[in-house]
Amino acid sequence: MEQKHPSINLFRLLLKAGILFALFNFAFVFVNLEALGRLSLYNRLFPGRERFPFGETRASYNLSLYNLNAMFASHVLTGAEKSSDEYRVLLIGDSSVWGTLLTPEQTLAGQLNARALAACGRTVRAYNLGYPTISLTKDLMLLDQALAYQPDMVIVLTTLEAFPLDKQFESPLAANNAERIRHLITNYQLPLEPNDPALIHPSKRDQTFLSRRRAVADLIRLQLYGALWASTGIDQVYPENYERAQTDLDADLAYHGLTQPSELRGALALEVLDALMNAADVPTLLVNEPMLVSNGQNSGIRYNFFYPRWAYDEYRRLLAERAAQNGWNYLDLWNIAPLNEFTNSAIHLTPSGEALLADKLAEAIPMICK
Amino acid sequence: MGLTQIAASILTSILVGALTHGSWRTYSLLALSALAVYWFQPALPLRSFDFWLPSLTLALVTLTWFVTSPPGAWKTRHNLAGLLIIGGVVTFVELSRYIFPEPLLTGTTPPPFPHYIVFLAILIFFTALFTFINRHTLFPLSTLLLITLLLSILIILKSPALSLQASIFFRTLTDRPTATASALDLRWLGISYIAFRLIHVLRDKQTGRLPELSLPEFAAYVIFFPSLAAGPIDRAERFAKDLRADFTLTQNETLSAGQRIIVGLFKKFVVADALALIALNDTLAAQVHAAGWMWIHLYAYTFQIYFDFSGYTDIAIGIARLVGVRLPENFLAPYTKPNLTQFWNAWHMTLTQWIRAYFFNPFNRWIRGYKSLPAWAMLLLGQLATMLLIGLWHGVTWNFVLWGAWHGLGLFLQNRWSDFAKTRIAAAGPRLQSVLQFGGVLLTFHFVALGWVFFALSAPQLSAQVFSKLFGLG
Numbered sequence: 001m002e003q004k005h006p007s008i009n010l011f012r013l014l015l016k017a018g019i020l021f022a023l024f025n026f027a028f029v030f031v032n033l034e035a036l037g038r039l040s041l042y043n044r045l046f047p048g049r050e051r052f053p054f055g056e057t058r059a060s061y062n063l064s065l066y067n068l069n070a071m072f073a074s075h076v077l078t079g080a081e082k083s084s085d086e087y088r089v090l091l092i093g094d095s096s097v098w099g100t101l102l103t104p105e106q107t108l109a110g111q112l113n114a115r116a117l118a119a120c121g122r123t124v125r126a127y128n129l130g131y132p133t134i135s136l137t138k139d140l141m142l143l144d145q146a147l148a149y150q151p152d153m154v155i156v157l158t159t160l161e162a163f164p165l166d167k168q169f170e171s172p173l174a175a176n177n178a179e180r181i182r183h184l185i186t187n188y189q190l191p192l193e194p195n196d197p198a199l200i201h202p203s204k205r206d207q208t209f210l211s212r213r214r215a216v217a218d219l220i221r222l223q224l225y226g227a228l229w230a231s232t233g234i235d236q237v238y239p240e241n242y243e244r245a246q247t248d249l250d251a252d253l254a255y256h257g258l259t260q261p262s263e264l265r266g267a268l269a270l271e272v273l274d275a276l277m278n279a280a281d282v283p284t285l286l287v288n289e290p291m292l293v294s295n296g297q298n299s300g301i302r303y304n305f306f307y308p309r310w311a312y313d314e315y316r317r318l319l320a321e322r323a324a325q326n327g328w329n330y331l332d333l334w335n336i337a338p339l340n341e342f343t344n345s346a347i348h349l350t351p352s353g354e355a356l357l358a359d360k361l362a363e364a365i366p367m368i369c370k
Numbered sequence: 371m372g373l374t375q376i377a378a379s380i381l382t383s384i385l386v387g388a389l390t391h392g393s394w395r396t397y398s399l400l401a402l403s404a405l406a407v408y409w410f411q412p413a414l415p416l417r418s419f420d421f422w423l424p425s426l427t428l429a430l431v432t433l434t435w436f437v438t439s440p441p442g443a444w445k446t447r448h449n450l451a452g453l454l455i456i457g458g459v460v461t462f463v464e465l466s467r468y469i470f471p472e473p474l475l476t477g478t479t480p481p482p483f484p485h486y487i488v489f490l491a492i493l494i495f496f497t498a499l500f501t502f503i504n505r506h507t508l509f510p511l512s513t514l515l516l517i518t519l520l521l522s523i524l525i526i527l528k529s530p531a532l533s534l535q536a537s538i539f540f541r542t543l544t545d546r547p548t549a550t551a552s553a554l555d556l557r558w559l560g561i562s563y564i565a566f567r568l569i570h571v572l573r574d575k576q577t578g579r580l581p582e583l584s585l586p587e588f589a590a591y592v593i594f595f596p597s598l599a600a601g602p603i604d605r606a607e608r609f610a611k612d613l614r615a616d617f618t619l620t621q622n623e624t625l626s627a628g629q630r631i632i633v634g635l636f637k638k639f640v641v642a643d644a645l646a647l648i649a650l651n652d653t654l655a656a657q658v659h660a661a662g663w664m665w666i667h668l669y670a671y672t673f674q675i676y677f678d679f680s681g682y683t684d685i686a687i688g689i690a691r692l693v694g695v696r697l698p699e700n701f702l703a704p705y706t707k708p709n710l711t712q713f714w715n716a717w718h719m720t721l722t723q724w725i726r727a728y729f730f731n732p733f734n735r736w737i738r739g740y741k742s743l744p745a746w747a748m749l750l751l752g753q754l755a756t757m758l759l760i761g762l763w764h765g766v767t768w769n770f771v772l773w774g775a776w777h778g779l780g781l782f783l784q785n786r787w788s789d790f791a792k793t794r795i796a797a798a799g800p801r802l803q804s805v806l807q808f809g810g811v812l813l814t815f816h817f818v819a820l821g822w823v824f825f826a827l828s829a830p831q832l833s834a835q836v837f838s839k840l841f842g843l844g
Contacts, residue, residue, distance in 0.1 A: 010621040059653070220644070227648045227670075231663030 028209035037070030037219060043079025046226035049235060050076055050104035051128040052142075053222055060236045061228035065218040066176035068145055074222060077127045077149050087122035087369065090129050090146050092139050092276070093157035096289055096347040097130025099354075101238060104128075106351040108157075111358035112365075119153070119369035133171035134161045136272040137192065141173070141180055143279050144187075153369060154284045155361065156276050159291060159347055160315040161306050163268040164256045165191075169198035176200050188275035242344045246305045247296035255311035264314045270322060277328055283368045285329040288319055290337040290357055292346035304346035329368045333360055371599050373639065375410060376685060379595060380631065383692035387619035393448065396613050397455060399590045399693060404428060404459035405475060406595035411559040413477020415552075416537065417544045420477040421463065422489075423558045427593065428456055429493045430520070434568045435588045436501050437512045438575040444585070452585030461486075513572050520565040527558055529766035560598045562763060566724055567592045571606050573728055581607050587614075596689040600682040602700040602720040609695065617694030627691035634684025637677040645674035650823070655832045661842045668840065671826050672819040676705065679718070705818070708810030710777070710784045713818060721760065730756045749785060754778035764825070769833060773824035780817055 042048050052071045055062030065071065072078055082088060091097050091109050099107030105114065109128035117124035127149075129142055136158065143154065161167065169175050169192075178199040185194050205211065229235055253259055258267055277284050292304045302308050307315075316332060323330035341353030349357065371379070386398045407424040414420045432453070436444065443449055464486045466474040473479050480486075504512040526532045530553040537555035541548045571588070574580035583591070583606060591609040649671035650664075658664050680701040690697045704717035714722050734752050737743065743751075754775065761774025795806060823833050823840075838844030 008621065008625060010624055013625070058647070221647065224644060224647045227663075227666065228654075231660065231667065232654070232657040234657060 025209045028212065029204050029207045033212060033215055033219070034067055034069055037067040038073050040070065040073035040078075041223045041226050042074040043076070046230040048076030048079045049074050049229060050110070051098050051107065051235065052131050053225075053235075054098065054132050055236055057237060060234070061225050061232065062235045063218060063221055063225065064172070065215070065222060066173055067215065067219065068141070068173075068177060068180065070219055070222055072145060074226070075127075075129075077129070077146070080125070080127075080149075082150050085122050087119045087124045087152045088150060089119075089124055089126045089153045089155060089365065090143070090149070090151045091126055091155050091157065092143050092146075093130045093289065094134045094139075094159070094162065094347065095130065095132035095345070096159075096349060097128060097157050098132045099128065099130070100132060100236070100345070100348045101242070101343045102349075102351060102354065103238070104233070104235070106354060108354055108358055108361070111351075111354055112361060115358065115362050117362055117365060119366045122152075124365060130157075131171075131173060133173060134159070135168050135171040135174055136162045136269055136276060137168040137181065137184065137190070138171040138174040140184055140188070140272055140276050140279065141177060143276060144180075144184060147280055151280055151282055153282055153365065154280045155287060155365075156273075156284065157287045157289045158273070159289050159306075160312055163270070163273070163315070165267060165269050166256065168192055168269055168272065169196055174199075184275075188279070189271075190275060191269070191271050245292050245342045245344060245346050245348070247292070247294040247299070247339070249294060249296065249298040249302045249305065251298045251301055253301060253308050253310070255308050258311065261310055261314040264311060265318060268315070268318070270318070273322070274326070277326065283329060283370050285331065285361075285364060285368060286319075286323060287361070288316065288330075288332045288334050289347060290333050290335070290341075290349060290353065292337075292339060292342040293335055294346075295339065306346055329364070331360060331364060333357060336360065371410060371682070371685075375406075376631075376635070376689075379406070379689050380692070383596075383689050384619065384624070387617070387623075387692045387694060391617070393451075393586070395617065395693065396584075396586045396590055397451060399594065399613075399695075400452060400586045401455050401459060403590055403593040403595040403598065404456055405463075406598055407559070407593050408459075408463050408475040410595075410599055411477065412557055414555060414557065415546075415550070416540050416555050417546065418478065418481040418485075419540070419556070421480040423556075423561075424463075424476075425460055425489065427558075427561070427564055428460060428589075429496075430564070430568060431589045431592045432456060432493070432585070433497055433500060434516060434572060434592075435583075435585050436497050437504050437516060438571055438580060438583075438588075439585075440582070441501070441505055443582075446584075449585040452589060455586065456589060510576055513576055517569055517572055520568055523558075523561065524565050524763075525766060527556055527561060528762065528764070532766075560593075563597070563599075563601050563603055564592055566603050566721075566763075567606070570603075570724060570728065574606070581610070583607075583610050594690070594695065596686040596695075597697055600679065600686065601718075602683060602686065602698050603724050604697055604720065608698075612695045615694065619692060619694070623691060623694075627688045630684050630688030630691065634681045634686075634688060636681070637684060638681030642674050642678035642681055645670045645677065649674040650826045650836070652828050652832055655827055655836045659839060659844075661840055664836060664839045668819055668823065668836075671822050672705075672815075675822065675825075676701070705815050706811055707814055708807050709788065709814055710780045710817065711788075713814055714777075714781070717818075721763070725756055725760055725763075729759055746786070750778075750782045753781045753785070757781065767828070768830050769824045769827060772830060772833065773821055776821045776824060780821075 053062055053074055054064050056064060089112070097108055099110075104110050107128055109126040112124065112126040129146055131138060131142060139156065139158070139162065169181070174181055175198055178201050181192075181199055182194045184190060185192050209216070255264070256267060258264060273286075277286060291306070294302065294304050300309075303312050316334065320330070320332060322328075336356050337349055337353040341350045341356065342348060343350055382402055386395060386402065390398045407427050408421070411420050411424045414423070444453065463475050464480050464483065467480045468483075500512040500515070503515075504510075526536055533553035533556055534551060537551040537553065538548045540555075541551050571580055587610045588606065590613065591604065591606050594604070594609070597604065648667060650667040654667050658667060683700040687697045687699070698720050700719050702716040702719065704713050707713040707716055730752060733755055734748070737748050737751060740748075755778075757778035758771060758774040760777075761770040764770050795803065798806070820837075823836050827833050827836065835844060
C-alpha cells in the first residue's frame with residue numbers, strides 16, 4: 001500500500017482538487033436529472049413495478065421521488081409492449097388506487113386483471129397509475145405523461161378532497177414539478193396560478209451537485225431497490241396491526257373554511273377535472289370513489305374524517321350535473337362499500353372492498369369501450 | 371464512526387501530527403483518544419450509561435496498567451501526566467453537565483457530581499487493592515482476576531440472553547421500566563477490541579514478554595481513537611515503538627494517509643452502504659423464494675461485509691498514519707485466496723493473529739500432551755476450538771457457533787485435502803495448476819460466502835431456510 005509522491009506539492013494538490021470539485025459542482029447545473037431518470041434497470045434487468053415508487057421506510061424497499069421520468073421508467077407500463085389483443089386501461093387516482101396496505105394483486109388494477117375481462121374483442125390489461133397524494137392537478141400531470149403509452153381507456157377515480165383549489169399543489173409530487181405544472185396550466189388553460197408560492201422553483205444554485213445530491217442518490221436507490229422488488233415482490237410495509245379509520249368524528253361543520261353549499265363551487269378546481277376527462281382521445285370513465293360512511297359519534301354531521309355531510313352531498317350534486325352536461329361516462333360509487341371494508345383511512349379499501357369496486361368497473365368497461 | 375467523527379478525527383490528527391513531537395504527541399493522542407471514548411459511544415437508554423461505560427473503559431485501562439507496571443511506577447512525571455490527562459478528561463466530561471446546556475460529548479447528560487465522586491473512590495479502592503494483591507502474592511492473582519473480569523464482561527455483552535438480564539438488572543437499579551429492556555441497551559463501544567488488547571498485555575506480562583510501557587503509551591495503545599471502534603488489534607510493543615520514534619508529518623505521509631482514507635471512505639460509505647440495501651438479512655431470508663435472487667442477496671452480503679469492515683480499517687490506518695502510527699493491515703484481498711487457510715491469513719488478520727498467539731498455540735501445546743490422540747484428531751480439535759472461539763467473539767449465539775464450526779471443519783478438510791493433493795498437484799502441468807488455482811479461489815469464495823449465511827442471520831432455522839432456498843430445495 002505504501003506509495004511515494006516525491007514531486008507532489010500537497011497544497012497545490014488540494015487546491016486543484018478543490019477547483020475540480022467546484023467546477024464539477026457547478027457544471028452539474030447543466031445536467032438534466034429529469035432526463036437521466038429515463039435510464040433505468042427496470043423492465044430490463046428487473047421487472048417493472050406494478051405501481052409507482054412511493055414509500056418512506058427502508059423496510060418497504062421503496063422510496064418517494066419527484067422525477068416523473070424515473071417513476072415511469074420503473075413502471076411496468078414502460079416495458080409493456082402493446083399487443084394487438086391488449087385493451088389498455090389506465091387507472092388514475094390517489095392512494096386508494098395505488099393500494100395502500102394492499103399487495104399489487106389486491107389493488108384495483110390487480111383485481112381487474114385477475115378477472116381477465118374482454119372489451120371490444122380484446123383482453124383488458126389495467127395499469128395502476130395511482131399515486132398516494134390527493135390532488136386533481138397531480139392526477140392530470142401523471143395522465144399527461146401516460147398518454148404516450150397508447151391507452152385505450154382512462155379511468156379517473158376521484159373524491160372531493162382532490163378538488164379544492166388550495167389543495168392542488170399540496171402534493172409534493174406536484175409542488176416539485178413546477179415546470180410540468182406550468183406547462184399543464186398553459187396547455188389545458190387551468191385556472192391555477194403558475195407562480196403559486198407552493199410550487200418549488202429551483203434557482204441555479206439549487207441545481208449544483210451538492211444541492212441535488214439527494215435527488216441523485218434517490219435515482220440510484222430506486223435502481224437498487226429494483227433488486228429487492230424483483231426478489232420479493234414487496235413494495236410497501238404491511239403491518240399486522242394499524243389504526244382503523246376514524247368513525248367517531250368531531251362536530252365540525254366546516255370544509256376547507258366553508259360552511260355553506262353555495263360556497264363550494266367556487267372553491268373547487270372543476271376545470272382541472274374537465275382537463276382530465278378531455279386529455280385522452282379515448283373513452284374516459286369518471287368514478288366517484290367509495291368512501292367510509294361512519295355510524296359513530298357525530299356521523300349525523302359528517303360522513304367521515306374528511307367530509308361534513310353538506311359539503312359531500314353538494315359535491316356529488318355538482319359532479320353529477322357536470323357529468324350530465326358534458327356527456328361523461330360517470331359512476332357514482334361513493335357508498336358501495338360497507339364500513340368494515342375500509343382500512344386505515346376513509347378511502348382505503350380492504351381486498352374484498354376493492355373487489356366490490358372491481359366488479360362495478362368490470363361491468364362498465366365493456367359497455368363504454370371503443 | 372460516522373462521517374462527522376471521521377472528519378474530526380482527520381483534522382485533529384493532522385494537527386497532532388504537524389504540531390506535536392515526542393511526549394507531547396503521546397499526551398495529545400491519549401487526550402484525544404480518551405475524549406473519543408465518550409464521543410464515539412452511542413447514546414444508551416439506561417440513565418447515564420453512555421458516561422459510565424466509557425468511564426469504565428478508562429478505569430479498566432488504568433487498572434490494567436497499574437497491575438502490569440512495576441511498583442511505584444505511577445510516581446514518575448510521565449505517568450503522573452498520564453493519570454492527570456485521563457482524570458482530567460473524565461472530570462471534564464462529568465462537569466460538562468454543569469457547564470453546557472446540552473450534553474457535549476456524551477449521548478445523554480452525565481450523572482450528578484456526587485455519583486462521579488463515588489465512582490472515583492471505588493476506582494481508587496480497586497486500583498489499590500489490585501496493586502496490593504499484585505505485590506503481595508507470588509501467584510499472579512490480580513492478572514488472573516482481571517482476565518476473568520474482562521472475559522466475563524465479554525460473555526455477558528456478547529450473549530443476548532445475559533445482556534438482556536443485565537439490562538433488566540440495571541433498569542431495576544435505576545428505577546427504569548424493565549418491560550422495554552433490550553440486549554442492545556448495553557452497547558459498549560469497542561469493548562471487544564479493548565478487552566483483547568488488555569488480555570494481550572496481561573498475558574505478555576505473565577510470560578515476561580511485555581516491555582515496560584508508560585501509562586500514556588499504554589492507554590493511548592488500548593484506546594487509540596482511529597482503531598477504537600473496529601480495530602485493527604495492534605500489539606502494544608509495536609505501537610509504543612511508533613510513539614517513541616521521531617515523527618514529522620511530511621507531505622508524502624499526508625498523501626499516503628489521504629489516499630488510504632479516501633479509499634476507505636469510498637469502500638465504506640459508497641460501496642458497502644449501497645450493498646447493504648440488498649444484502650441478505652433476516653427479513654429477506656423469509657421474503658425471497660427464488661434461488662437465483664437468494665444467491666444475489668448472499669453475494670451482496672459477502673461483499674458488503676468485506677467493504678464495510680476493510681473500509682473502516684483503511685480509514686483507521688490512514689488516520690493513524692497522520693500521527694505517525696503504522697497500524698497493522700487487517701485485510702489482504704481475502705476473497706482472492708485459493709484455500710481457506712490463506713483466506714484466514716488475509717481476513718481480519720489481527721484477530722486471527724491474536725487468537726493464534728493466545729489460544730491456538732497454547733491449546734495445541736496442551737493437546738499434544740494427550741499422546742493417545744491421533745494427529746488428525748488433534749488438528750480437528752485445535753481448528754474447531756479456535757474457530758468456535760472466533761465465532762463466539764462475534765456473539766454468543768447458535769449462529770455464530772455454527773459459523774465457527776463451519777470454518778473449523780472447512781479448515782480441517784482443506785488441510786487433509788492439501789496433504790493428500792500436495793504431491794499430485796506438484797506433478798501436474800502449469801495449465802492444470804492454473805485451473806486448480808482458479809477452482810480453489812472459486813471454491814474458497816463460495817465456502818466463505820455460504821458461511822456468511824450463519825453470520826448474517828439471527829437463528830439457525832433461518833439459515834436452514836436460506837440454505838434450502840439457495841439450492842432450490844425450499
